[in-house]
Amino acid sequence: MKKLRIGVLGAGAIARGSHIPGYAASENCELTAIADISPESLAGVREKWQFKKEYSDCSELIQTEKPDLVSICLPNVYHARYAIEAMEAGCDVILEKPVATTLEDAIAIADARKRTGRKLAVCFSHRFNSMVIAAKKAVDAGAIGKPYMMRVRFAHGGPFPGWAVSDWFYDPERAGGGAVLDMGIHAMDLMLWFLGKATEVKGFAGTLRKDIAVDDNMTALLKFGNDAMGYMECGWTSCAGFSGQEIMGDKGAITIDYSKGEVIQCSGVTSPDGSVKMENQVIAKRGDLSAWQNQMAVFIEEKLADKEFSTSIQDGIEALKIGLGVYESSLKGNTVKL
Numbered sequence: 001m002k003k004l005r006i007g008v009l010g011a012g013a014i015a016r017g018s019h020i021p022g023y024a025a026s027e028n029c030e031l032t033a034i035a036d037i038s039p040e041s042l043a044g045v046r047e048k049w050q051f052k053k054e055y056s057d058c059s060e061l062i063q064t065e066k067p068d069l070v071s072i073c074l075p076n077v078y079h080a081r082y083a084i085e086a087m088e089a090g091c092d093v094i095l096e097k098p099v100a101t102t103l104e105d106a107i108a109i110a111d112a113r114k115r116t117g118r119k120l121a122v123c124f125s126h127r128f129n130s131m132v133i134a135a136k137k138a139v140d141a142g143a144i145g146k147p148y149m150m151r152v153r154f155a156h157g158g159p160f161p162g163w164a165v166s167d168w169f170y171d172p173e174r175a176g177g178g179a180v181l182d183m184g185i186h187a188m189d190l191m192l193w194f195l196g197k198a199t200e201v202k203g204f205a206g207t208l209r210k211d212i213a214v215d216d217n218m219t220a221l222l223k224f225g226n227d228a229m230g231y232m233e234c235g236w237t238s239c240a241g242f243s244g245q246e247i248m249g250d251k252g253a254i255t256i257d258y259s260k261g262e263v264i265q266c267s268g269v270t271s272p273d274g275s276v277k278m279e280n281q282v283i284a285k286r287g288d289l290s291a292w293q294n295q296m297a298v299f300i301e302e303k304l305a306d307k308e309f310s311t312s313i314q315d316g317i318e319a320l321k322i323g324l325g326v327y328e329s330s331l332k333g334n335t336v337k338l
């Protein structure tokens with residue numbers, strides 16, 4: 001089989017942590033070209049992986065190489081420009097989240113996808129976490145009845161120090177926002193995946209601890225018609241604590257505990273007299289492959305089979321609407337209809 005020619009735009013942390021090792025692990029992919037404005041970033045990649053060609057300019061890579069598949073691992077503000085340019089050059093695209101920093105840009109990506117007939121996947125990597133997959137299967141199979149409530153908490157210490165190789169995360173121009181568009185967007189996508197279309201959001205975004213120009217913490221309440229609700233808390237200042245999700249249904253609940261590496265299904269009753277009768281069952285444990293590894297393996301398989309990718313620009317748009325809704329709600333103090 002002819003190998004897929006791969007182009008990677010951005011040689012930073014997520015390229016090195018997920019995209020490049022994903023391609024390198026596949027015998028069906030050729031590391032064709034990589035682009036980054038920073039020579040240090042390119043050198044950092046070169047220590048471990050050998051691309052056939054290096055570029056300092058993303059457009060030049062796209063126009064010269066026209067790879068089969070282009071990974072976009074750049075600061076958020078550049079996502080739309082290069083996703084559109086790559087699709088117009090005939091490439092399929094794997095796009096990091098958030099899909100864009102504005103709804104107009106996100107819609108322009110969707111329009112370009114339609115116009116060019118190319119395929120585009122969005123890196124909502126939590127959907128590829130083996131524990132989340134197990135929980136989704138259980139919920140879809142009716143294990144907890146119809147879900148009506150979900151909570152998500154994603155929190156860590158932030159992109160610096162130790163993660164990002166460049167300084168864009170705290171720059172409103174290049175990031176478009178802070179914790180809301182970084183970790184919040186994953187939480188929003190998961191809620192949409194489990195509960196369906198969101199109709200209203202009320203949120204707060206704040207800079208509680210770090211001396212930065214974007215939000216370091218967020219919380220939001222969501223409504224999914226008259227059937228379901230959800231609440232989330234995401235932030236960049238957390239030392240420890242619960243990380244994961246909980247889905248409540250008519251017949252029970254499922255907790256996905258990232259810290260413990262377990263998915264627990266719980267059923268039972270708490271009575272007004274205080275007596276508690278609960279049954280907790282571990283239905284899955286953390287798998288061998290990380291979410292980033294699983295995600296890349298699935299996307300490569302889908303591209304090779306010429307199938308639509310399992311995440312879409314529409315998924316990216318729906319999550320972004322909620323993220324931007326949180327900012328509007330936080331600023332104006334209102335509830336935003338979606």
Ligand SMILES: NC(=O)c1ccc[n+]([C@@H]2O[C@H](COP(=O)([O-])OP(=O)(O)OC[C@H]3O[C@@H](n4cnc5c(N)ncnc54)[C@H](O)[C@@H]3O)[C@@H](O)[C@H]2O)c1
Nearest residue numbers: 010011012013014036037038041073074096097164165166
């Ligand atoms: N799916 C996930 O779990 C996940 C996790 C982290 C980051 N991300 C996303 O990945 C993207 C990149 O984040 P990161 O953590 O790798 O950041 P990073 O700072 O580590 O890497 C970004 C790279 O882009 C390069 N760059 C910046 N502007 C450029 C330009 N105009 N042309 C070419 N190169 C340019 C920088 O030099 C740097 O090497 C972001 O959209 C982020 O939201 C996703």
